[in-house]
Amino acid sequence: MRFKIITSTGLVIIWLLSSFTGNHQPRVLSFDDFEPHLHFSNDTTYVVNFWASWCTPCVKELPAFEKLGQEYKNEKVKVLLVSLDFPKQIDSRLIPFIEKNEIGSEVLVLNDPDANKWIDRVDATWSGSIPATLIYNSESRLFREGVYSYDELKEIVEQKLN
Amino acid sequence: MKKLILSLSLAILGSALLIAGGYKVGDKAADFKLENVDGNYVSLSDYSDASGFIVVFTCNGCPYAKAYQDRIMDLDKEYGPQGYPVIAINPNNTELKPDDDLKAMKKRAMDKGYTFPYLKDANYEVFKEYGATRTPHIYVLTKQESELVVSYIGAIDDNYQDASSVKEPYLANALDALLADKDPDPVFTKAIGCSIKQK
Numbered sequence: 467m468r469f470k471i472i473t474s475t476g477l478v479i480i481w482l483l484s485s486f487t488g489n490h491q492p493r494v495l496s497f498d499d500f501e502p503h504l505h506f507s508n509d510t511t512y513v514v515n516f517w518a519s520w521c522t523p524c525v526k527e528l529p530a531f532e533k534l535g536q537e538y539k540n541e542k543v544k545v546l547l548v549s550l551d552f553p554k555q556i557d558s559r560l561i562p563f564i565e566k567n568e569i570g571s572e573v574l575v576l577n578d579p580d581a582n583k584w585i586d587r588v589d590a591t592w593s594g595s596i597p598a599t600l601i602y603n604s605e606s607r608l609f610r611e612g613v614y615s616y617d618e619l620k621e622i623v624e625q626k627l628n
Numbered sequence: 629m630k631k632l633i634l635s636l637s638l639a640i641l642g643s644a645l646l647i648a649g650g651y652k653v654g655d656k657a658a659d660f661k662l663e664n665v666d667g668n669y670v671s672l673s674d675y676s677d678a679s680g681f682i683v684v685f686t687c688n689g690c691p692y693a694k695a696y697q698d699r700i701m702d703l704d705k706e707y708g709p710q711g712y713p714v715i716a717i718n719p720n721n722t723e724l725k726p727d728d729d730l731k732a733m734k735k736r737a738m739d740k741g742y743t744f745p746y747l748k749d750a751n752y753e754v755f756k757e758y759g760a761t762r763t764p765h766i767y768v769l770t771k772q773e774s775e776l777v778v779s780y781i782g783a784i785d786d787n788y789q790d791a792s793s794v795k796e797p798y799l800a801n802a803l804d805a806l807l808a809d810k811d812p813d814p815v816f817t818k819a820i821g822c823s824i825k826q827k
Contacts, residue, residue, distance in 0.1 A: 520691055523823060550820055552691065552789060580786035582798070585818040595762035595823035611761070612823070 490564045492549065494556070494575040497584040503546060503574070504588060504600065510542040511603040511626040513619065516576075516588075516596050518550045519563040523613050524597040528567070530616035534623065535571045543623055545571040550596060553577050601626070650759010653815040657683075657769050657776040660754045662717065662747035665734040670745045672715070672769070672776060679711030680770035680779065680806065682799070685749075685760040687720045687728050688736050690822035693763045695788045697740060700764070703784075704744045707803050712768070714744040719755035720763075720825040728825075755824055762821030766799055770806055779806055782817030 506512060515531050517524035528547075535545035547569065551560040556575060564573055578584060585594050589609035592598055598611045601619075603626050651657060659672045672681060684700055686693045704714035720728040730748050737746045749755050758767055768780035780802035785794040802812035 518691075521822060523825075554789075579789050579793075580796070581820045582783050582786060582817040585820070592818075593761040594818045594820045596820065597823070 490561050490573075492556070492560070492564070492573040492575050494553065494577050497576065497578040497587070500548070500574065500576050500578075501584075501587060503548075504602070507604045509604070510544050511601065511623055513543065513545045513623065514548060514600045514602070515546070516548045516550060516598045518596060519555075519560050520551070521596050527597060527613045527615075528569075530614055530619055532569065532571060533616050534619045537620070538623060541627060543627070547571050547573045549573055549575045551575060649756065651757075651767065651778045651781065653778050653781055655778045657767070657778050658754075658757055659776065662749060662754065663730065664745045664747050665730065665737045665742075666745075670715070670747055675713065677711070678713060678771065680768060681776070682707060682712055682714045682803070683758070683767040683769060684714055684716045685719050685755050685758070685763055685765040685767075685824070686716050687718050687725070687763045687822070687825075688732055689725065689727050690763045692788055692819070692821045696764050696784055699784060699791055701740065701743060703799065703803075706800075708743070710803075710807055712803055712806075716742070716744055716746045717749050717754060718746065719749040719752060719760060721752060721827055724825045724827065752826060760824060762819070762823060764819075764821060765824075768799070768802055768806070768812075780812050780815050782814075783819035788819070 503512070504514065513531065513534060517528065519525065531545050531547065534543070549560055553575070560573075560575070563569075581594060585592050588598075589600060589607075591609060592611060595611055597613060598609070599614060601608045601622050606626070608622060661669050661671045664670045672678075675681070682703060686697070686700070700714055700716065708714065718728050718733055722729040726732070733746050733748060736742075760767070764784065766780070766782060766784060767778055769776040770779045780799065782798060784797075784799045785791075786796040786798065787794045798814065798817045802815070805812040
């Protein structure tokens with residue numbers, strides 16, 4: 467009995483700790499591990515934005531993606547922020563950025579230095595500059611390099627939902 | 629009606645080509661005349677002894693550009709004497725990125741000891757003509773007869789994070805092939821980079 471109490475208390479403590487400290491720790495994936503995120507085939511529309519915390523235009527458009535995620539949180543829309551921040555700056559720069567700006571969308575770090583091997587697997591028209599965004603569902607895909615406004619995102623997502 | 633559709637499709641195709649823009653491998657490249665950090669103007673035609681050029685679109689602030697600046701210096705030291713000097717061009721709009729103006733470029737060139745020209749694309753035309761979209765973005769040109777031909781476009785190597793972990797030095801391989809009178813393979817690679825900043 468006592469063992470059970472200790473164990474469950476321990477589990478609760480671990481859960482509390484992880485929810486405080488691990489909440490903003492993004493997953494770091496190689497391209498092979500990340501690639502399935504570009505090909506989910508269900509009734510959800512995925513908005514996949516490639517960015518970095520040091521990229522000025524990316525940071526400028528980030529609120530549009532955040533707003534989209536909020537406005538459509540009850541719809542079948544999922545915003546995924548794929549960070550290309552350098553691995554050695556995840557703790558020193560990316561996580562503080564996520565916390566300071568209270569980023570609500572899911573953030574992943576894509577860490578795969580030989581981008582020549584995977585850029586075309588995101589989209590063949592991508593030259594490699596960021597920001598870049600892929601919006602897709604099981605029926606169609608739209609890829610674009612450059613900055614989106616909230617209204618543009620909303621229009622595309624509305625089309626996908628209807 | 630058919631004619632209308634045909635001309636419409638041609639117009640769409642034409643504008644698509646315009647948007648895609650830029651050079652492909654095998655295209656003839658245009659010369660330019662741009663101001664260097666030393667105050668002089670530089671053209672490719674000034675280099676009568678060169679066999680070609682490593683044209684690098686780069687900038688001061690982009691973390692990818694910074695990660696590669698020492699490697700670009702090494703490339704100039706190695707391939708400059710073999711006939712392929714580095715010509716670096718900064719295409720960023722200085723109203724959006726004040727740290728990419730000639731004064732800041734001069735400081736960077738001095739601090740790092742650049743052995744190559746670092747030119748400002750002041751009218752933001754050269755990078756568009758070439759089709760550069762990111763920093764760093766590489767174009768290797770070779771002199772053929774009296775013309776400059778694009779022989780390689782793309783990345784420097786396969787690891788921006790760590791020069792000592794590079795397995796495929798794409799650019800150096802392309803240059804070695806050209807120096808051996810062979811066709812580079814691959815002639816075109818991609819890399820993640822900062823978008824070139826324009827209004």
